[in-house]
Amino acid sequence: MLLRKTKTYGSSIGHQVLTKTINQKLEGGLIIKLPFYFYIVILLFLLTFLINFFYVTKNYSFVFDNILKQSIKFTFFQAILSTIISIILGFILSICLYLSNFKRKIITTFLNFFFIAPVLFISYGVIFIHGSDGLLQNIFQFINLNFSYTFFGIIGIIYVTSYFNIALSANYFFRKLTNIPENYLKLMSANKISLYVALTRCLKPVVLNNLSILITMVLIFCISNFTIIYIFASSPLLTTIEMAIYQKISFEANISEAVIYGFLQTVIIILILIPTLKLRNNFQMITLKVSENYRIYQSNLFSSFFLIIFFLYFFSPCLVVIKGLYNFNIDLLFSKNTILSFLYSLIIAFSSLCIALMIAISSLFMARRLHENNSYLSNYVILSIFIISFVPSISLSAILFMINVHLNFILPNFLIVAFINSFLLTPLIFLFLFPKFMENNKFEKLRVLQFNISAVNRFTRIDFLKIKKELIVVSSSCFVLSMGDLTSITLFNSSSFKTVPYLISQLYSSYRYNDAFFILAIFVLFIISFLYMVNSLVYKNVKIR
Amino acid sequence: MLPLSLVSKEQLNILTYDSFTSEWGPGPSIQKSFEEICDCQVNWTTADSSGALLSRVKLTDNKEGFDIILGIDDSLMSEAKDTNLFSPHALSSSDLAKLNIDWDNETFVPFDYGYFSFIYNSSKLDNPPKSFDELTNRNDIRIIIMDPRTSTPGLGLAKWIYQLKGEQSKDFWKSLQDQIVITAKSWSDGYGLFLEGEGDAVLSYTTSPAYHAIAETDENYKAMLFQDGHAEQIEVLGMLKSAPNKKLAQKFISFAISKGFQDHIPLGNWMYPVIDGLEGSSDFYKYAPMPISLDRVYASKKDKDLWIEYWSSSID
Known part of the structure; x- marks a missing residue:
């Protein structure tokens, strides 16, 4: 009895000490926080500039004009439609892949690739297959089938926008499915529960947890489809806000209206998404589980059929690479123009990645620190990271262009493009590293306080090792995304400064289709080789089913 | 040194x-x-x-x-x-x-300088129209034009139509709408789509066939020459x-x-x-033979806005 009392007393004291320790606030780590503070200063600077635009704009009648109304309507119509399609089809694809016998590493590698594939590559690939003179129409003609259709317009826009986002959604759900705990699966197997019942009832919370973050990301990507709209919009009625901004800047020299258009888009997105931007306590893993998993469900006729359809959907545009390689042109490959474009693409990708990594890691550190200190400000850190991705990059480009004009062009164009790209990459890196970064944070906090571990030591000795693999994967994806971007470069290019996507679009616009496809093929092969090398590095010595 | x-x-x-x-x-x-x-x-x-x-x-x-x-x-x-x-x-x-x-x-x-015209592939299109009215009566011809707000050839077409149709431009644009399959942002985008087979004719210049004939040795591309004249x-x-x-x-x-x-x-x-x-x-x-030229027009901002207004009101 006495022993029991002592034990209870001891445990109570232990609990009090533990609670006291947990409630103790963590401090230090200024050097890690610096990039985040720098980012906040930039945000405030941009905001000041924005307020100035509002101040100098005297006439707001353009806010009520038909062009803007039509742009807003179409922007959100196509984005919401693409988001719904992407998430539903992504979910179906993830189940088909989960049931298939393909290796997980291969599945995620391909899904990653389809998500980050250059927009120009997929767009031209889709035209190559579905264009009026495309492969399919030629096959129809060959078999005397009188069936013609056009892919330009809303169909093409939704088809290509969904392409990337189905891959993103499928990757997300697939990772969720592979992380279903083994004991769940065993329990369902013992009770002979079908996959449909399991997904709709038992596993619903596991699969749908944090779905709002996926919706946020997909919606943002669907709204920022400037290049796709530029290529596939067949009518002036199919205009998005980004396209209207581009028109205001490039043809009307009206930066104020362009910036206010961008501000309107940002406000609308925030209003739609703000309820979803909450820091969740349950950090459901979305990283890939690489160990052997317990399997109870097998593929069936339906899943195999859908898988074939998805396979055709994703791989058919890639045929354009064969067309490109068929038009091999060694002179063009080693021309000054091509080499410079590759060089600039690499410089921009590397610079934007470095900037984005610094800001993302710093903000992760800030968010976790505030969360661990039970501060409500942690949600605002997340909001601040996401908010910049709500601003159309073409609007952001316009603001930075004008800032550079005021600074007498002190900033080189490549640096501005790198900055703009980095602002869009930061939320991606943040989101991808977030679960790993937060893993065991309560336990870690205890140890940090007990052993008086400094913030820098915690970051370098614990965090870095924890996120190393994810960091390499997300960095390589962001590197490729930045290399393939064709938004801000449309404003900042010059005869001496262009990137590979810009060179491709330039060749394509100058009748040189074969050369454009050739450079496109080389570019895609470069990206595939790069991703392959990174993958080999990450999964080296890891045994995967 | x-x-x-x-x-x-x-x-x-x-x-x-x-x-x-x-x-x-x-x-x-x-x-x-x-x-x-x-x-x-x-x-x-x-x-x-x-x-x-x-x-x-x-x-x-x-x-x-x-x-x-x-x-x-x-x-x-x-x-x-x-x-x-x-x-x-x-x-x-x-x-x-x-x-x-x-x-x-x-x-x-x-x-x-150049003259605006519609370019077609003579191996695919027989008997090309010789006027705008003939063009609107040919429902078998799908045309690609450019947005007059973002492209000078697009604005050129709006001017061309205004020069020929005057106050009737809006009605004319409406009669042309069914044949317009793509309104591209720029001339190069529109022309590229035409070469990819997305339309039967594209708004371009009377000089475009010279490029195909000389640089590509393809003489199939021709300019529609309209008897009522071409804008410059x-x-x-x-x-x-x-x-x-x-x-x-x-x-x-x-x-x-x-x-x-x-x-x-x-x-x-x-x-x-x-x-x-x-x-x-x-x-x-x-x-690239010289076509019949319409009178030269030096457009003011007001003129351009009017031409664009006729075009945009036809697509609302």
Whole structure:
């Protein structure tokens, strides 16, 4: 009895000490926080500039004009439609892949690739297959089938926008499915529960947890489809806000209206998404589980059929690479123009990645620190990271262009493009590293306080090792995304400064289709080789089913 | 030690549209010819279209220090002049008299011109229409045009229709709507889609068939020649008031209407040169015969807004 009392007393004291320790606030780590503070200063600077635009704009009648109304309507119509399609089809694809016998590493590698594939590559690939003179129409003609259709317009826009986002959604759900705990699966197997019942009832919370973050990301990507709209919009009625901004800047020299258009888009997105931007306590893993998993469900006729359809959907545009390689042109490959474009693409990708990594890691550190200190400000850190991705990059480009004009062009164009790209990459890196970064944070906090571990030591000795693999994967994806971007470069290019996507679009616009496809093929092969090398590095010595 | 003059050559900064200075455009050859006579260095900066050139200097107030803008067209001239960013060209009337087009503008100098037309592939389309009315009656012809708000050929079509139809333009645009399959953002996008088979005809220039015939040895591409006439487009260059090197800019403007520059226009920019008697251009004229020309119109902002209004009201 006495022993029991002592034990209870001891445990109570232990609990009090533990609670006291947990409630103790963590401090230090200024050097890690610096990039985040720098980012906040930039945000405030941009905001000041924005307020100035509002101040100098005297006439707001353009806010009520038909062009803007039509742009807003179409922007959100196509984005919401693409988001719904992407998430539903992504979910179906993830189940088909989960049931298939393909290796997980291969599945995620391909899904990653389809998500980050250059927009120009997929767009031209889709035209190559579905264009009026495309492969399919030629096959129809060959078999005397009188069936013609056009892919330009809303169909093409939704088809290509969904392409990337189905891959993103499928990757997300697939990772969720592979992380279903083994004991769940065993329990369902013992009770002979079908996959449909399991997904709709038992596993619903596991699969749908944090779905709002996926919706946020997909919606943002669907709204920022400037290049796709530029290529596939067949009518002036199919205009998005980004396209209207581009028109205001490039043809009307009206930066104020362009910036206010961008501000309107940002406000609308925030209003739609703000309820979803909450820091969740349950950090459901979305990283890939690489160990052997317990399997109870097998593929069936339906899943195999859908898988074939998805396979055709994703791989058919890639045929354009064969067309490109068929038009091999060694002179063009080693021309000054091509080499410079590759060089600039690499410089921009590397610079934007470095900037984005610094800001993302710093903000992760800030968010976790505030969360661990039970501060409500942690949600605002997340909001601040996401908010910049709500601003159309073409609007952001316009603001930075004008800032550079005021600074007498002190900033080189490549640096501005790198900055703009980095602002869009930061939320991606943040989101991808977030679960790993937060893993065991309560336990870690205890140890940090007990052993008086400094913030820098915690970051370098614990965090870095924890996120190393994810960091390499997300960095390589962001590197490729930045290399393939064709938004801000449309404003900042010059005869001496262009990137590979810009060179491709330039060749394509100058009748040189074969050369454009050739450079496109080389570019895609470069990206595939790069991703392959990174993958080999990450999964080296890891045994995967 | 090198003489200082060799080390620091005078610089001429020209802002132009993208395709002009690309390695397959006339820019590199013109640069070479001019540098041979000026002992200077020509630096090109590009914007992606003719409309974007004017926007850029307007936005920056030419803080980027360009000497010359090359490539805005006659529809933008009045707007460009109103910016007060340009200086008079200082060419004498005898210099201008050498041109094969009438020209009396004091600020801008023409360097090439063309006529808008619809291009078709004669191996796929028989019996092309000979007028706009005939075109609207041919429901089998799908056409690709450009957005007049973002493309000068698009605006050119709006002007062309207005010149022929006047107040009836809106009705005419409406009758044309069913045949328009794509309204592209720029000429190059629209033309690319036409070559990919997305339309039976595309808005372009009467000179476009010359490119296919000479550069690609494909004589199937032809321009629809309308009996009621074709609207004209003139591309011009102008010197900026805040040009850092006015003397050199003036020299380049004189050079632009000389043989050294004009020689590269027909087979480089695929437009009509502004002087006659160029060697080697007979083939070009063979495949790009002059059409019936409508009267030249120098558009004001109000005119342009009206043409665009007729077009946009037909698609609401």
